[in-house]
Amino acid sequence: xxxxxxxTPVLEARNIGKSLGGRPILSDLxxxxxxxxxxxxxxxxxxxxxxxxxxxxxxxTPDTGELLLNGERISPANKGExxxxxxxxxxxxxxxxxxxxxxxxxxxxxxLVKVKKMSxxxxxxxxxxxxxxxxxxxxxxxxxxxxxGGQKQRVAIxxxxxxxxxxxLLDEPTSALDPELVGEVLAAIRELARGGMTMIMATHQMDxxxxxxxxxxxxxxxxxIERGAPASLLAPGAKTRTQAFFARLVAEESAx
Amino acid sequence: xxxxxxxICEAMPWILEGALITIGTVAAAMLLGLFLGVPMAxxxxxxxxxxxxxxxxxxxxxxxxxILVLLYLFYFGLVYQLNPLEFSLFGMQCSISLxxxxxxxxxxxxxxxxxAYQSQIFRxxxxxxxxxxxxxxRALGMRDFEAIASIILPxxxxxxxxxxxxxxxxxxxxxxxxSVLGAMELMARTKAVATSTAEYTAFYVSAALLYFLITWIGxxxxxxxxxxxxxxxxxxx
Numbered sequence: 001x002x003x004x005x006x007x008t009p010v011l012e013a014r015n016i017g018k019s020l021g022g023r024p025i026l027s028d029l030x031x032x033x034x035x036x037x038x039x040x041x042x043x044x045x046x047x048x049x050x051x052x053x054x055x056x057x058x059x060x061t062p063d064t065g066e067l068l069l070n071g072e073r074i075s076p077a078n079k080g081e082x083x084x085x086x087x088x089x090x091x092x093x094x095x096x097x098x099x100x101x102x103x104x105x106x107x108x109x110x111x112l113v114k115v116k117k118m119s120x121x122x123x124x125x126x127x128x129x130x131x132x133x134x135x136x137x138x139x140x141x142x143x144x145x146x147x148x149g150g151q152k153q154r155v156a157i158x159x160x161x162x163x164x165x166x167x168x169l170l171d172e173p174t175s176a177l178d179p180e181l182v183g184e185v186l187a188a189i190r191e192l193a194r195g196g197m198t199m200i201m202a203t204h205q206m207d208x209x210x211x212x213x214x215x216x217x218x219x220x221x222x223x224x225i226e227r228g229a230p231a232s233l234l235a236p237g238a239k240t241r242t243q244a245f246f247a248r249l250v251a252e253e254s255a256x
Numbered sequence: 257x258x259x260x261x262x263x264i265c266e267a268m269p270w271i272l273e274g275a276l277i278t279i280g281t282v283a284a285a286m287l288l289g290l291f292l293g294v295p296m297a298x299x300x301x302x303x304x305x306x307x308x309x310x311x312x313x314x315x316x317x318x319x320x321x322x323i324l325v326l327l328y329l330f331y332f333g334l335v336y337q338l339n340p341l342e343f344s345l346f347g348m349q350c351s352i353s354l355x356x357x358x359x360x361x362x363x364x365x366x367x368x369x370x371x372a373y374q375s376q377i378f379r380x381x382x383x384x385x386x387x388x389x390x391x392x393x394r395a396l397g398m399r400d401f402e403a404i405a406s407i408i409l410p411x412x413x414x415x416x417x418x419x420x421x422x423x424x425x426x427x428x429x430x431x432x433x434x435s436v437l438g439a440m441e442l443m444a445r446t447k448a449v450a451t452s453t454a455e456y457t458a459f460y461v462s463a464a465l466l467y468f469l470i471t472w473i474g475x476x477x478x479x480x481x482x483x484x485x486x487x488x489x490x491x492x493x
Contacts, residue, residue: 059391079399087397097388101411101487111396114406145489163396 008071009034010198011089011167016055016065018222026052026062026222033167033200038193040209040230041202042242043219049202050094052219053169056200057089058082070166087115090160090168095176096152098144104131104155105140108162116163130158134188150181154188161192168192170201206246210234218242260458267449267459274445275466281362281431281441282470286424288367293374297412298404300379311375318372323430326369331361331437362434362441370427377419381412417482424478425471432467442466 009032108127393403435444
């Protein structure tokens with residue numbers, strides 16, 4: 001985060017807009033993330049957080065706006081540029097999306113072989129290293145169905161890390177997990193942040209956001225309606241939407 | 257009675273040879289159906305409107321016309337009537353021989369028909385996979401064909417085995433129809449022997465048993481494949 005002073009953002013989105021069936025679902029979203037920063041997207045379900053994240057690596061094609069990776073404009077119409085964008089921008093999904101027919105190790109190594117054209121041997125070694133990093137080297141030979149949710153998500157993190165991404169997008173990485181498994185995944189993400197990884201994360205984990213976010217972006221109805229450092233948005237007594245949303249989440253949790 | 261048994265024993269080697277031809281026909285048709293059916297399924301899901309339209313038309317045609325009609329149409333209406341195919345190209349007289357053995361013609365017709373059915377088995381299997389699989393592959397920078405080849409198909413083909421077993425047992429029984437082209441497979445040979453010896457019951461029962469046996473062995477094999485390729489931890493894959 002101390003490197004955030006660097007001039008060019010790692011990833012910059014300008015005026016991203018998207019409509020579905022004539023109904024706008026994202027309107028005019030802009031965001032710049034600098035090296036080592038963690039931007040956190042907060043907001044109610046249906047606010048467009050996930051859609052916005054998927055626009056950032058063109059899993060969803062936005063109708064308007066542009067993307068810049070290290071200051072270079074990406075033309076997603078060019079398939080080569082699109083693939084290179086995706087190779088350099090990692091993604092962690094809410095429901096893991098591990099390849100079900102491959103072992104944990106193969107899940108991590110397959111893109112190294114297919115995309116980075118590494119030899120199988122080197123790819124396996126690299127995969128082992130990344131699994132070690134998330135504490136799963138002893139589970140390398142297991143299939144996704146044999147892993148817990150938390151372990152699956154850690155394999156997914158290892159899979160993204162193996163590609164040496166410049167920025168990682170995390171789409172509610174803990175939302176599909178049983179409460180007791182959330183901690184291990186957050187710990188892995190915290191470790192990444194500590195290592196200076198640049199990240200954009202959608203989450204409902206407000207304590208996590210408060211502790212680690214460089215900036216919080218509060219989204220509602222496809223627009224960013226509030227943004228700022230957690231210290232100001234979540235300051236005690238701050239009359240912000242973010243604060244109100246946070247208070248409601250806490251109230252709901254304690255009501256259970 | 258003793259006489260019948262003797263007649264059957266005498267004719268059996270020839271009939272068993274016919275059973276081998278039946279197995280060969282079905283195997284060839286299944287493989288042709290597989291090699292056409294997989295790309296057709298992929299085209300129908302990921303292709304553009306024109307591709308999807310052409311494939312839908314193909315499937316509609318082959319599912320809509322009885323195999324018996326297709327066999328006659330292909331063998332007599334196409335291969336026999338148009339052979340040799342003569343035309344002139346840039347002033348040169350060309351002649352292409354369309355001569356096909358009844359066996360080859362049968363394999364082609366059954367294979368093309370099976371492709372229509374198999375494509376729908378694979379299409380269903382691919383569609384039943386969570387959309388996140390392709391998304392995750394794309395997010396890693398894989399080309400679509402790489403993602404389909406190394407992520408989608410390995411899973412979809414596993415899911416297709418039960419449907420494929422069905423197709424195998426149906427195709428095996430449909431293969432009895434090719435006797436009308438004069439392909440000397442199990443059915444044609446049984447009929448020939450039964451008619452010439454007038455031992456109808458004995459020979460048709462033995463043919464039925466042979467079909468039953470071939471079905472059973474094939475289904476056992478596919479069941480084994482299904483278990484063997486099962487993904488650990490999954491009950492349905």
